[in-house]
Amino acid sequence: MTLAKLIDELNPQQKRAATTTAQNCLVLAGAGCGKTKTIVARAAYLIDKGLPAQQIQILTFTRRAASEIVTRVEQHMGVQAKGLRASTFHTFCIYLLRRNPKVFGLTQFSIIDRDDQLLMFRLLRGKDKGNVLPKAAELCDLYSYARNTKTKLSEALVEQLPQAIEYKTQIAELMKAYEQRKQERNFLDYDDILAIVAVHLQNSPELVNWVTGFCSALLVDEMQDTNPLQWALLQPLIGKVKLFCVGDDAQSIYGFRGADFENIHHFKECVPDAEVLTLEMNYRSTQGILDLSNWLLQQSPIEYGKHLQAYRGQGLKPQLHILSNEFEEANWIIQDLNQRHSQGAAWAEHMVLLRSGFSGRYLEGALIAANIPYRFIGGVKLLESAHVKDVLSLLRVSVNPQDDLAWMRFLTLWDGVGDVGASKLAQELIQLPDIEARCQRLERHGKVPQQAILILMQLDVLQQHVEACIGLALDALNEQLENNYKTKDWSRRVKDFDLVKQLARKHSSLGEFLEEYVLDPISVSEIDKTPDQDLVTLITIHSAKGAEQKVCYVPHVSPTQYPHARAQGDFDDVEEERRVLYVALTRAENELILTKQNLNLWSHDQYDELGRKIESYFLNDLPQDLVDIRIHRDIPRAYGQASRSRSTAISLGFGIDLD
């Protein structure tokens, strides 16, 4: 396909955006209005106008979105697209840091994930009993929020943890200690990655020149989800690069990470000479789906000024199925999937949108039982599961001997070593000058087997052979891990190690391998699947932006879920929840199927399990003509029968019976 053909497929608004000559441009586009298509066309257009592909940097929120865009540009531009970079903000920054560490004041560093952060905060905070300080997770989120929003601790406290304001001094001390520890160990957390680059760009015109030397066009996807830290990163480059951003305020769902959709309303004030364009025609969904989505948004006190209009006509009305519990919900979805599949639909035409990774548990079980192939994007991450981290700890200490967290993990695996002893020994080990000294110290300690120590030595020289390293690490740990996990699904866990080896094959150094998956962890159920396999997709709504599918299921559309119980009572949080649901609804192309598990149709005057009044529920006052509602009641089953939902539909006073 050629550029002409690509541009030809665009509508006049999209075409205007893709071919703009403005230095800076913001495209405001509703869901399904062709944002990705416009970015792809923009990249292709720039290349066609003579800008080398390696001068273009596309910034997206996920690795999936990035590779999709690259693939599509390649389809259109062939070899001319070679060198096009698309990555997340974090991966882009790492790319800069690795390419020129010295100018950022770095030599060697390791990236730590949230688990490591939690561990550090837990250690610094001390035991729980009688401890009035916020929990490790709260501290971690608070710290990250303050950095991402570039606010003072006191302000972040008011926003995020008002109940802990009185402990501000102690919290400040904890955070200081956390930062100091990070520095001593050459650790970078997720926020450091962005912050270091942002600060150095701000202070060094030479650095800006260096970056703009190989980055003359920046294309930013999902602009509504960028936070002040990410803005700070872009700021020094404004005016020096071509900036092209796309976004939708109604799909802003990363407020918890400091994103503020008001940013895009103020785009013109922050970016001089910016052109702001809008895309209004929706090509993804049929009107019935958009009617429900539009209604949801109109219920909001926030004025989004959006009314999605379908290009494709009226289509089918969304369905709402009411079942008695989570089991029945999952079983009903399985039944419906099976029925569609037997009528010739591919599994891959179906997507299930989930509020949390956790909320897919029943459905996942039911899919396995029913033998339906699926992948779960956003589910349990392979390299975050405990047993895989155990193995990785060995590799981590090999890459960065200063990594005391990894040392502790490795040491506590062995019998006779607990966290106290491990902590002491780890502090000693990171002081030692070389691998020989460390191994000698380990031998003297006596609790770590000879074989494991020997393998540690071997790893040191084998870093380029990632798969071999993992094989060795497994040799060292297998017996011990089997013992550690014998009561905890060992047989299931062993299988994951093959997947890890499989992943490792693609990487040329241990450090690179570890880094890649800290920045973008991969789901267990996703890992050995190829893109062309016929699979049902389970996906968290936060990972689903930009995704679309013919038939979409949105389970658990129940009171206390939308909005989530934790958001109740907070205006901004509730409205963000509304946008989360909005994003879910607007993924569907042809059919949208909601299920909920509360037989009480509405939540007026309802109370949750803790007796709190449910103040808001988005489906209260749902107009009767927007959805077809069916209530399913269980028929008692015979004992021992596999769970199977045979449900009867009873006609409610409104809506139609689909039978």
Add this chain to the structure above:
DNA sequence: CAAACACTGGTTTTT
């Protein structure tokens, strides 16, 4: 005194 063991409760969302 430190570590293994058994138990329980509580889980949004992501880089």
Add this chain to the structure above:
DNA sequence: CCAGTGTTTG
């Protein structure tokens, strides 16, 4: 389902 806690054991 797993991390954090309290209890028992070495």
